Amino acid sequence: MADDPAPDQPQRVRIRRDAGGLLAGLASRIAPWRGRLVQLWRDYALVRFAGVVLGAVLAVYLLVWATVARNLPSADGLLTYQPPLPTMVRGVNGEIVYSYARERRVQLRFVDFPRPVIDAFLSAEDKTFWTHGGVDFTGLAGAVVDYAIKFGSGERARGGSTITQQVAKNILIGNEYSVTRKLKEMILARRIEGVLNKQQILELYLNEIPLGRQSYGVQAASQAYFGKDVDQLALHEAAFLAILPKAPEIYSRARHAGRALERRNWVLDQMVKNGVASPGQASFAKAQPLGLIPRRTESWDPSVGYFVEEVRRRLIDRYGESAENGPNSVYAGGLWVRTSLDLELQKAAQDALRSGLLRYHSGKGWHGPLARLKLGEDDWQGQLIASNLSLRYQNWRVGVVIRRSGPAATIGFPDGTTAPLTSLPDPLRRGDVIAAAPVGGGVWGVRIVPEVSGGMVVENPRSGRVLAMAGGFDAGLGSFNRATQALRQPGSTIKPFVYATALDYGMTPATMVPDQSFCVYQGAGLGQKCFRNFDMRGAGGVHTMRWGLEQSRNLMTVHIANDTGMPRVVSTIQRVGIGKYDPYLSFALGAGDTTVAQMVNAYAALANNGVQYAQSMIDYVQDRSGKVIWRADSRPCEGCNMAEWDGKPMPRLTARGKQVLDPRTAYQVVHMLEGVVQRGTATVLRDLGLPLFGKTGTTSGPTNVWFVGGSQDIVGGVYLGYDQPRSLGGYAQGGTFAAPIFRQFVSQTKSRWSHTPFSAPTDVRMVKIDRVTGKRVFGGEPTSDPKSAIIWEAFKADTEPPRATRQDQLAAEREMIIAAIRKLREVQGNEALPGEEEGADFVEQQGGVY
Structure with a gap:
């Protein structure tokens, strides 16, 4: 690099150096024939004329060279070049659970590439790589001749580019097909050879070369075509990868397998010719089939779809999507993202929600296709792929009906395969995108994805970290996340916060409340509004507040809200993050809109003695070098990383949560909600034998059914409803459809649930x-x-x-006496003892001694 001008030297110095390098290269090539050329020059006028023409052409060439070289990017940037890399997502235990990538890329060091892989690529692309200075003039001459022959034919000439030139093209100047680009390549190749050593250049090439199947670099291609890392490749597999730079989209297709084999075997011959493979090794490799695996999707757990999509949205809002948005963009920045995703809980949540949707839809029959395509003669595969619909549930697949004739039909899948289709609904027709599953003998049957949908969220109430999230039947059918994006009426799941407000303002769980009709005048325009219970009637009389919450009595809730004051009630609802509502009584019964995520976070405050943490899914984000660039817990900790202990007390972080409810009130509500599980509308959870609290909800229609609850360590919530709200049917209630979903979730993860009862705060x-x-x-x-x-x-x-009172006490004592007499009669079998009532009368007459 001694003769390489510094980056801040004048551009003309670089151009002069490049031109001098080119002339020196040409001079070295013609030196052996110099004497003969001089003799020809003297003897033949035609040769002299050709020399003049050649000189003129060379002058023009150098002029063009100088013009092209003026604004080229600096090769010095390759010293700090950072390739676009995918963002990797980790779960709560540090395992990689997903990646955001439009291109498959895996960066390796030069020493990580096996020698046969390197030799295969050099034999196929640049056999003089180790000796040339960036441009192979012999290969260049052949490329010029080929270009002249094909000029005007529309065919693309053979490149003649060295690996160094390909690095310049792939990273610095792009893939434009022109003489100008070739000149730029040559100039930059010379510069690159002055900046990087050969190993560095080859490392860049092997990591960046596009090789088809969205793969960039040899390691990514090795996984895409063979499902192997590069150090596991056999010789014939390495030779196949080496043919891909020329035409990856041709050689990777099954219909061009013959051409691929021919080209692969040519590479093996070149390896023998170059002395890097023996004839025996090459013969054995030639006898092997291509052995390509089918184009495949990533092997991520299918249950994580909605969770990682929500994380993606949040990252894009913060860092942008592509490299143009900055160095830490989601699809190019190579970020490492630690999330709160718990894979065990996530799988259970997705399974439970799917089971609930299928259970509700059972027996309802065909409701139409997932989508409809307008198919031409032979374009169904491209259209199906473009629809971007997929399904990863059991053995179900998404396909399109490509033919139907009476009771017979054929379905086509995204990989181009087709199969006979059975179990055909009458309205099914060509172009319908549906779900299907194999039924045996190569035949597939129609499967019905439920039209009803829903969302589920699971949270750690002690930190606010979201552990699991399911936003519908399958994320492959659409990115709309019903856990965070669907605004739904919460129904009776709002009631605990009405009761909490009443407890704050003088009522107790034992306060007697009327379960009687309640009407309110709403003004001249709206007239009188009368509320009613879900069963359309009141129970009559008065009952304890606890009973009203356990049995979800609307009329009692309205009386409580009215007596407490709706401004206070909506203030509590807003403070716990459910929503901002006007002080109308209907909002005390769940008429406002909210999301599952918001409801779960509000219930988390109840479980955590009134302390609420901001809901989070991302713990922290690191850039490609490992530096933490964002974290959810942003509290400063002075002295936490001191080199040596200074003898002072250990640093303490300030509390992160916010006290949104009186801790005593929160516990009282939880204690009443335990009664909902034991005696109320969620008794389907009772036999789990765990200390659980929760509340069901059913909105008018009913259009939504809910359950939200959990333990002091895990809180979750779920709703079911149509995306375009309509009645679920009068039989649908939170206790019969939503609570069983939560029950399945708990049953599937029971080892994760504590048997420790809720602890009461002081006072x-x-x-x-x-x-x-x-x-x-x-x-x-x-x-x-x-x-x-x-x-x-x-x-x-x-x-x-x-x-x-004395009267109450005497009544209680009488009950105790009767119980004692009953016990004596059972133990002694003594019929001579007085009857229970007579005995109690006798005891009372004797002053209470028996």
């Missing part, structure tokens, strides 16, 4: 009460029997029911 007192009357109980003990009237209830200090 909460547990008092025995009668859950029906709300009165304090002194006799008897709470049991696990859901029918038991005696329970432990949570009260804030000084809000528990007063000790019973």
Whole structure:
């Protein structure tokens, strides 16, 4: 590099150097014939004339050279060149779960490429690579002749480019087909040889060369064509990869297998000729078939689709999509993204949601295709691929009906294969994109993707990290994520926050509330609005607040909201992040719009004693060099990384969560919601034997059915509904369709769920009460029997029911006496003992001693 001008030297110095290098190269080539040429010059006038013409042509060539060389990119940039790389996504345990890539790329060092691979590429592309200075003049002369022969024919001339020139083309100047580009290649190749050594140039080439199947570089191509790393390639496989730079889209196709074999065997012959393979090795390799694997999709777990798509959206919002957006773009920046995705929980969530959708749709029959294509004579495969629809559920595949004649039909798949189709719905016709599965004997049957859809989110309430997310039946059918993008009415799942507000303003779980009709005048324009329960009637009388929440009584909720004040209620709903609503009573019954993700985050605050963390899916992002460029937990920690302990106390991070509810209120609500599982509308979860809380929801219509709940460590939520809301049918309720989905999720991941009960914060007192009357109980003990009237209830200090009146106490004592007599009669079998009622009367007459 001693003679290479510095980058800031005048451009003309570079041009002069390049031209001098070219002339020196030409001079070295003609030196052996110099004497003969001089003699010819003296003896023949025609030769002298040809010399003049050649000189003129050379002068013009040098002029063009100088013009072309003026604005070329600097070869010095290759010293710090960073190729576009995909973004890699890791799960909660650090495993790679996905990548965002439009091109397959894997960067290797020069020493990682096996020698047979290097030899194969050099034999095919540039056998003088180790000796030339960037331009092979012999090969260049052949290319010029070939260009002259094919000029005007429309055929593309053979390139004649060295590997160094191909590096210049692929990285610095592009693939334009012109003489000008070839001149640029030659100039830059000379410069590159002055900046990089041969190993560095070859490393760039082997990592950047486009080889088809969206593969850039030999390692990516090795995986795409053979499913192997480069160090596992056999000689015939290395030779096949070496033929791809010339025409990857031809040699990689099955219909051109003969041409590919011929070209591969030529490369093997060249390797023998160059002394890098023996004749025996080449003969054995020639006898091998191509052995290409079918074009394949990435082997990511199919359940992660909706989660990683949501992560992608957030990354694009922050860093942009392509290299034009900056060095850390999603599809070129080579980012490493650590997410909160828990693969075990993610699989279970996607499985549970799919099962619930299929269970709801069972028996409803065909509702139409996934899409319709306007097919021409023979373009179905391209159109199907362009539709970008896929399905990775069991053995189902997406295909298009390419023929139908009566009861017979043929389906075509994206890989170009076709099969007979059976189980045909009457409306099915050519061009319908459908789901299908094999039924045996090479025949496929129609499968129905449920028209109803839904979303599910699972969160760690102690950190706000989203552990799992399912946004529909399959992410391959569309990127719309119903967990984060679908605005739905939450129905009765909003009620716990109405009750929380009431608890903050003087009510208790034992407060008696009327379950009676409630009407409100809404003004001259809207008139009178009367509310009703889901079953269209009131139970009559008054009941405890707990009973109203367990049984999801609309009328009791409206009374509570009205007595507490709707401005206070909507303030609580907004504070926990559900939504911003006007203070109308209908919003106390879930009339406003929200998302599953927002509802789950609100319930997470309940499970975490009122502390809520911002919901997050990305823990941190690293650039390609490993530097952390963004993290969710941005709290500063002074002194955390000191070189040596200074003797002071350990640094402590400030609390990250936000107290959005009184911790006592949050616990009281959770304690009541445990009753929803034990005795209320979510009893389908009771036999799991876990300390779970939750609430079902069913909106008017019903158009949505919900369940949200969980434990103190895991909170999840799910809804079902049509994307264009319409009635699900009167039989659909949160307890019959949504809660069973959550039950399947918990059952499938039961080892991850704690048996530790919810812990009460300080200043909460547990008092025995009668859950029906709300009165304090002194006799008897709470049991696990859901029918038991005696329970432990949570009260804030000084809000528990007063000790019973004398009348209540006497009644309780009488019940105790009757129970004692009953026990004695059972144990002794003594019929002489008085009857229970008579015995109680006798005891009372004797002053209560028996």
